[in-house]
Amino acid sequence: MATTRARSHAPWSASKISTALRCSRLFHYRYVEKLPEPEVMPEARIGKAVHAALEGALGGAALPAAIEQGRKLLTDPLEQARFDHLSRGIPPFLDRIEAFRRRRRVARELVEFSLAVREDFSTTQFYAGDAFYRGIFDSAFLYDEGTLAVIDHKTGYRSPNLSITDQLEGYAVLAAAGFRSVRRVWLGIHWVADAEVDWVRPIPTQEIQQDLVPRVLANIEAAALAISDGPRSNPGVWCERCNYRTVCPTGIEFRFEPVDPDEPGIE
Numbered sequence: 001m002a003t004t005r006a007r008s009h010a011p012w013s014a015s016k017i018s019t020a021l022r023c024s025r026l027f028h029y030r031y032v033e034k035l036p037e038p039e040v041m042p043e044a045r046i047g048k049a050v051h052a053a054l055e056g057a058l059g060g061a062a063l064p065a066a067i068e069q070g071r072k073l074l075t076d077p078l079e080q081a082r083f084d085h086l087s088r089g090i091p092p093f094l095d096r097i098e099a100f101r102r103r104r105r106v107a108r109e110l111v112e113f114s115l116a117v118r119e120d121f122s123t124t125q126f127y128a129g130d131a132f133y134r135g136i137f138d139s140a141f142l143y144d145e146g147t148l149a150v151i152d153h154k155t156g157y158r159s160p161n162l163s164i165t166d167q168l169e170g171y172a173v174l175a176a177a178g179f180r181s182v183r184r185v186w187l188g189i190h191w192v193a194d195a196e197v198d199w200v201r202p203i204p205t206q207e208i209q210q211d212l213v214p215r216v217l218a219n220i221e222a223a224a225l226a227i228s229d230g231p232r233s234n235p236g237v238w239c240e241r242c243n244y245r246t247v248c249p250t251g252i253e254f255r256f257e258p259v260d261p262d263e264p265g266i267e
């Protein structure tokens, strides 16, 4: 059973957990005060545009139309140029998906599919009051009687060590709860810029129930504990990409710290 502390901040998601563990001030701005973001980082806008293009193409739209639809979300020429560069990774990915469809018996394809579970990890509606943990699959394929492949698109630089494991484990937990007929889950990260997909080994649903569900619950409890004593800044390199850096006292200090001319390396 979850603690009252964890329950009071539900529904949780992988990104909500990681925000709480990274910086409780950011968590409070975003999830407690629900403060509108004073700025949005270009990477986030570009990522959203690429996701929209992929969503359209995987949903059956013609590729040029899907890419154009994503591009329309951007107005800055530099961001459009970055989008153009990234979107070159979309056709090779679609080719791989097409080859996969030919090799496998795909029973169902899901795009931007939302799932939510209650505290006892039974499924509920995404926006239901009893939703405790939830997430959205970028794309997923149910195939070969009992296998589910969940793919998450990433537009940032490729991480060599799959440090987003917590997010993937959350998807596995949601997949096992949402698809009772599934016997194993493949989790993949699609690095759009590299046109590559990194796969985590397939996880049997029994292992998800035994190991991952308790781990996700433990992460939620750790996140709830981390934010329990109010907003505290945790400055780091991530502040440079924080959408609240212009209102956060630490972010302002971090960015406008006066330069000491006597500091080694400063001329």
Ligand code: SF4
Pocket: 023, 024, 025, 026, 233, 234, 235, 236, 238, 239, 242, 243, 244, 245, 248, 249, 250, 251, 252
């Ligand atoms: S600027 Fe840094 S310290 Fe401030 S809220 Fe953002 S991440 Fe936290």
